[in-house]
Amino acid sequence: MLKTISLTFALLMPAIVFSQEKHDPEAIRQQVRDFTQQAAQSVSPSGTLIDLNVGKLSEFLNLQKCAETPELFVNNGNIGQRHVTIGVRCTTGNTWTVYLPVVIQRHAKVLVANRHLRRGQTLTTQDVREEILDLNSLSRGYLTDRNAIVGLVATHNLSNGLPLRSDTVYQGNTVSKGDKVTIAADLQGIAIKMAGEAMAKGMTGELIPVKNLSSNKIIEAEIVRPGVVQIRM
Numbered sequence: 001m002l003k004t005i006s007l008t009f010a011l012l013m014p015a016i017v018f019s020q021e022k023h024d025p026e027a028i029r030q031q032v033r034d035f036t037q038q039a040a041q042s043v044s045p046s047g048t049l050i051d052l053n054v055g056k057l058s059e060f061l062n063l064q065k066c067a068e069t070p071e072l073f074v075n076n077g078n079i080g081q082r083h084v085t086i087g088v089r090c091t092t093g094n095t096w097t098v099y100l101p102v103v104i105q106r107h108a109k110v111l112v113a114n115r116h117l118r119r120g121q122t123l124t125t126q127d128v129r130e131e132i133l134d135l136n137s138l139s140r141g142y143l144t145d146r147n148a149i150v151g152l153v154a155t156h157n158l159s160n161g162l163p164l165r166s167d168t169v170y171q172g173n174t175v176s177k178g179d180k181v182t183i184a185a186d187l188q189g190i191a192i193k194m195a196g197e198a199m200a201k202g203m204t205g206e207l208i209p210v211k212n213l214s215s216n217k218i219i220e221a222e223i224v225r226p227g228v229v230q231i232r233m
Helices: 002-018 025-042
Strands: 049-054 071-077 083-090 096-113 128-134 152-154 169-171 180-187 190-198 207-212 218-225 228-230
Touching: 025 049, 025 071, 025 083, 025 096, 180 207, 180 218
Parallel strands: 180 228
Antiparallel strands: 049 096, 071 083, 083 096, 096 128, 152 169, 180 190, 190 207, 207 218, 218 228
């Protein structure tokens, strides 16, 4: 009788072992994809298009189903770089850890020179255009805000199509001494505009003396943008 029970148990054991649920490799890859997508997006400019190439797990792996959602982490590399390795760790039951390589492609609209720009040239929105470029191939500091470059000055000659970076431009004077400007004011909800003349040079946000050409009085006004200053009432 004992031999019969032992034999029956021995025959059932393979079925018991092999009936344990396995963790779906494709589910792990999808978790890695979702994790990397979110992480890469968080360190990329708004509007960046991200494309991922996630490596595959070996078909010989025999991973037991994790009782809880596996933990994901960056094992090697930087999420802001092209190549990174993501780790997936199961910390409950039959614990295991696997690693998947991921290639991250990032493309976004970047400002490039719209024509040949000379050293010392003050830039306008007409001097740049947007192009979708591979961010991983660019140096850090690339510029994306078309309006923010108004008044910036080229540090050196820039050829047509060259991406603009923070080290290729610097903040120049938005207003120069002697420039004719519009003096704007808000008097109890009524917008007032007057003709004026800048008595000093300055950059956006700075206070400079301005002559009111109607009264010839010198007032202090804040530079809002090229050709426009504002007084606080």
